Amino acid sequence: MQCTFSDGLIKKIERLDGFGTEICRISLGLKNQCETGFFLTPRVEFAQTIRMEGGPRSSYRYRQGSRIITPETGDIQEEVIMKKSVILGALTVAGVMAGAAQAATLDDVKARGSLKCGSNSGLTGFAAPNANGEWEGFDVAVCRAVAAAVLGDPQAAEFVPTTPKTRFTALASGEVDMLVRNTTWTLTRDVDLKFTFTGVNYYDGQGFMVPKALGVSSAKELDGATVCIQTGTTTELNLADYFRTNNMNYEPVPIETNAEAQQQYLAGACDVYTTDASGLAATRASFEAPSDHVILPEIISKEPLGPLVRHGDDEWGDIVRWTLNALVAAEEFGITSTNIEELAKGTDNPEINRILGTEGNMGELLGLDAEWAKRAIMAGGNYGEIFEKNIGESTPIGLARGLNAQWKDGGLQYAPPFR
Amino acid sequence: MASVTDSQGGSFRLSMLLYDSRYRSATIQIVALIGFLLLIGWLVNNTVQNLAELGKTVGFGFLGDRAGYDINQRLLEYSSADSHLRAALLGLLNTLLIAVMGCIAATIVGVVVGILRLSNNWLVARIMTVYVEMFRNVPVLLWIVLSMAILIETLPAPSAFRGDTPSASMLFGDNVALTNRGIYVPEPLFGKVDEEGVHTSWRHGIGDLHFFGDASLRFDLSLDLVAILATLIAGLMVSGLIKRRADRVQAATGLRPVTWYWRTGVIVVPVIVLLWVLGLHFGKPELRGFNFQGGTHLRNSFIALWLALSLYTAAFVAEIVRGGILAISSGQTEAAAALGLRPRRIMSLVVLPQALRVIIPPLISQYLNLTKNSSLAIAVGYMDLTGTLMGITLNQTGRELETVLLTMLIYLLISLAISGAMNVYNNSVKLKER
Numbered sequence: 001m002q003c004t005f006s007d008g009l010i011k012k013i014e015r016l017d018g019f020g021t022e023i024c025r026i027s028l029g030l031k032n033q034c035e036t037g038f039f040l041t042p043r044v045e046f047a048q049t050i051r052m053e054g055g056p057r058s059s060y061r062y063r064q065g066s067r068i069i070t071p072e073t074g075d076i077q078e079e080v081i082m083k084k085s086v087i088l089g090a091l092t093v094a095g096v097m098a099g100a101a102q103a104a105t106l107d108d109v110k111a112r113g114s115l116k117c118g119s120n121s122g123l124t125g126f127a128a129p130n131a132n133g134e135w136e137g138f139d140v141a142v143c144r145a146v147a148a149a150v151l152g153d154p155q156a157a158e159f160v161p162t163t164p165k166t167r168f169t170a171l172a173s174g175e176v177d178m179l180v181r182n183t184t185w186t187l188t189r190d191v192d193l194k195f196t197f198t199g200v201n202y203y204d205g206q207g208f209m210v211p212k213a214l215g216v217s218s219a220k221e222l223d224g225a226t227v228c229i230q231t232g233t234t235t236e237l238n239l240a241d242y243f244r245t246n247n248m249n250y251e252p253v254p255i256e257t258n259a260e261a262q263q264q265y266l267a268g269a270c271d272v273y274t275t276d277a278s279g280l281a282a283t284r285a286s287f288e289a290p291s292d293h294v295i296l297p298e299i300i301s302k303e304p305l306g307p308l309v310r311h312g313d314d315e316w317g318d319i320v321r322w323t324l325n326a327l328v329a330a331e332e333f334g335i336t337s338t339n340i341e342e343l344a345k346g347t348d349n350p351e352i353n354r355i356l357g358t359e360g361n362m363g364e365l366l367g368l369d370a371e372w373a374k375r376a377i378m379a380g381g382n383y384g385e386i387f388e389k390n391i392g393e394s395t396p397i398g399l400a401r402g403l404n405a406q407w408k409d410g411g412l413q414y415a416p417p418f419r
Numbered sequence: 420m421a422s423v424t425d426s427q428g429g430s431f432r433l434s435m436l437l438y439d440s441r442y443r444s445a446t447i448q449i450v451a452l453i454g455f456l457l458l459i460g461w462l463v464n465n466t467v468q469n470l471a472e473l474g475k476t477v478g479f480g481f482l483g484d485r486a487g488y489d490i491n492q493r494l495l496e497y498s499s500a501d502s503h504l505r506a507a508l509l510g511l512l513n514t515l516l517i518a519v520m521g522c523i524a525a526t527i528v529g530v531v532v533g534i535l536r537l538s539n540n541w542l543v544a545r546i547m548t549v550y551v552e553m554f555r556n557v558p559v560l561l562w563i564v565l566s567m568a569i570l571i572e573t574l575p576a577p578s579a580f581r582g583d584t585p586s587a588s589m590l591f592g593d594n595v596a597l598t599n600r601g602i603y604v605p606e607p608l609f610g611k612v613d614e615e616g617v618h619t620s621w622r623h624g625i626g627d628l629h630f631f632g633d634a635s636l637r638f639d640l641s642l643d644l645v646a647i648l649a650t651l652i653a654g655l656m657v658s659g660l661i662k663r664r665a666d667r668v669q670a671a672t673g674l675r676p677v678t679w680y681w682r683t684g685v686i687v688v689p690v691i692v693l694l695w696v697l698g699l700h701f702g703k704p705e706l707r708g709f710n711f712q713g714g715t716h717l718r719n720s721f722i723a724l725w726l727a728l729s730l731y732t733a734a735f736v737a738e739i740v741r742g743g744i745l746a747i748s749s750g751q752t753e754a755a756a757a758l759g760l761r762p763r764r765i766m767s768l769v770v771l772p773q774a775l776r777v778i779i780p781p782l783i784s785q786y787l788n789l790t791k792n793s794s795l796a797i798a799v800g801y802m803d804l805t806g807t808l809m810g811i812t813l814n815q816t817g818r819e820l821e822t823v824l825l826t827m828l829i830y831l832l833i834s835l836a837i838s839g840a841m842n843v844y845n846n847s848v849k850l851k852e853r
């Protein structure tokens with residue numbers, strides 16, 4: 001039995017016993033044509049699972065329409081396993097591209113009709129399913145905005161819950177199209193793990209939470225305290241450095257999970273719980289009596305959290321980056337979900353016109369239509385509206401804008417010009 | 420017949436390797452060995468090649484880097500500025516501590532329960548059966564987590580000891596505090612030399628001996644402890660001399676002189692005098708700031724792990740002990756009873772010495788199990804070797820292969836050491852064949 005891809009790369013199919021699946025052997029026969037690897041975009045209709053054996057290193061599982069990134073070097077044999085009906089059905093491969101000349105993720109998302117976002121497995125205010133099972137939150141809103149910009153429907157975003165350990169694998173393997181999961185932008189993640197951070201949607205830092213009854217008002221008063229901390233995170237190192245530089249002692253209680261840490265903290269087995277300040281606020285909001293706990297003013301580290309995409313697909317990265325920028329710029333120029341229809345008819349401000357697509361060809365440059373940013377802003381409002389609705393001072397989480405205010409208000413949120 | 424003479428007189432042929440029973444087994448073994456070596460070679464080659472592709476090189480240089488994290492239970496002095504190697508060493512000591520304490524407690528509890536299971540008292544025997552069945556049929560991880568949860572949820576927080584009308588109070592004359600952060604007990608201290616080098620009293624400790632300067636493996640040896648141990652050993656030896664003299668007197672005259680007060684005295688009195696000279700006093704735990712300060716802090720991670728591991732392993736030890744005792748034929752007991760020995764003496768003089776021969780070999784496996792199970796410590800945040808070297812160090816340096824191999828090697832060495840020591844003991848109690 002012979003199956004042909006459009007450029008004839010698949011050599012033969014063998015029967016795999018016991019699995020009800022058939023196997024295609026593809027020989028790429030390409031060597032070192034680009035630095036980051038080969039990109040293969042199988043347009044395989046009806047495929048359930050495509051598995052690639054990437055040489056001796058490991059095997060990955062991909063869903064339909066996902067991009068397969070092969071290992072860097074060598075003459076590689078891939079095995080694509082798919083349902084028999086698939087082989088008999090339409091089987092085409094768009095082609096093997098050397099490098100990332102084509103915006104593969106954008107095409108995949110459009111073909112699939114949904115955007116897959118890696119999200120937190122549940123952090124109130126940032127990403128958590130509500131009573132109706134719909135995901136909502138500050139991080140979720142970014143994803144919905146991208147879905148609205150690309151697909152025209154904020155509800156076309158699908159959320160894949162990830163843990164700190166699985167998040168990077170999920171993104172690198174193509175299981176998700178983008179990751180919006182309070183992930184700190186660091187050099188190693190950007191460079192070594194081969195991701196592209198597309199901006200910062202929340203400027204965070206490590207903070208401390210204590211029960212009000214302790215009467216502590218500053219982290220400098222924590223000498224001798226017992227501190228609950230999630231082990232194996234950067235917060236552990238920040239904590240050690242902070243107490244060391246301030247010449248204070250503490251008793252670390254290393255804990256495996258956030259839920260366990262809450263239990264120990266609430267039982268009084270530790271005086272202090274430390275993690276990112278936004279995480280503290282969200283955790284506190286889930287307590288029975290949130291007002292009995294106070295988050296200390298000291299922030300002891302820089303944790304810029306933002307969405308990220310795979311390295312090498314710059315077109316897709318640009319779309320995510322500028323969607324976020326559009327949300328921030330919308331707040332700066334006073335575009336809100338209530339007045340956007342009015343403003344979209346045309347204004348005197350050319351910048352607003354360019355954002356909303358009544359002037360210039362910004363959408364076309366991004367590979368989208370003219371109203372992409374308008375839809376993104378309408379999905380959940382501008383950056384300020386999203387902030388206030390999910391984590392702002394009127395919500396149980398009650399975070400102040402602080403560093404996340406617009407640059408004009410003394411914050412760090414600063415969108416580059418739309419021009 | 421011709422075929423027989425053929426094979427004897429004929430020269431060696433290659434097919435004889437397979438068809439001649441003289442060579443066949445050797446051939447198969449050599450082929451299997453070559454296959455095995457090829458497999459190992461392939462695994463090593465595969466690992467090295469993949470690591471090279473990832474741009475990672477195998478090396479242990481990271482052990483010298485700054486660890487950057489803190490460890491709560493420290494048997495040696497340590498700070499976050501120390502190296503990963505020292506963090507691993509502290510983790511190793513914590514592992515050894517829990518292993519030794521666990522083995523001791525498991526043995527004591529196990530032997531008692533094992534004997535009580537054979538008791539004629541229906542209630543006692545049944546209670547022990549329930550204990551054994553409960554503990555050995557539930558995974559040890561659940562016992563560890565349950566112990567921790569009980570300690571955290573039932574005991575009062577340190578803040579409960581504060582205020583004019585505290586809801587919790589210290590026990591044993593303000594000496595012991597039970598909190599949900601652990602148990603604080605008084606610690607033995609020796610008289611110190613004050614800052615100007617003048618002794619506040621002529622009674623003071625000898626001090627410490629420091630080894631290895633600033634190296635990662637540096638440690639202090641307490642000379643006070645060495646002196647106490649030396650005095651104790653000397654006392655035991657003198658006591659042995661007194662016993663031998665009493666044996667001689669008894670052999671010569673038939674009358675055994677009463678020596679128990681002499682023998683106790685030579686052991687206890689010198690130690691007490693030495694402790695007094697060293698200025699022994701106890702540092703009480705006191706509530707200062709957020710926590711109790713002073714005293715020895717037994718963290719609840721340690722207590723939970725110790726309790727759960729000991730009780731779990733003790734259930735197995737109890738079965739081993741019961742089996743060992745049942746293995747001694749009842750004729751032995753009856754014969755001893757006929758000689759007029761009381762039940763307790765029958766157990767200690769006749770049954771147990773013989774039962775030990777049956778008990779020791781499976782007991783070694785239980786000690787090894789307990790030591791390896793101690794790696795579940797991370798479930799309650801006890802910083803053992805798995806928590807430091809294979810936990811945080813691995814996470815922070817990304818050196819998976821090296822840290823895992825190193826941890827495996829260390830556990831292997833600990834297990835071999837336990838096994839070796841127990842085999843020596845087994846040889847000393849096993850049946851001497853003459």
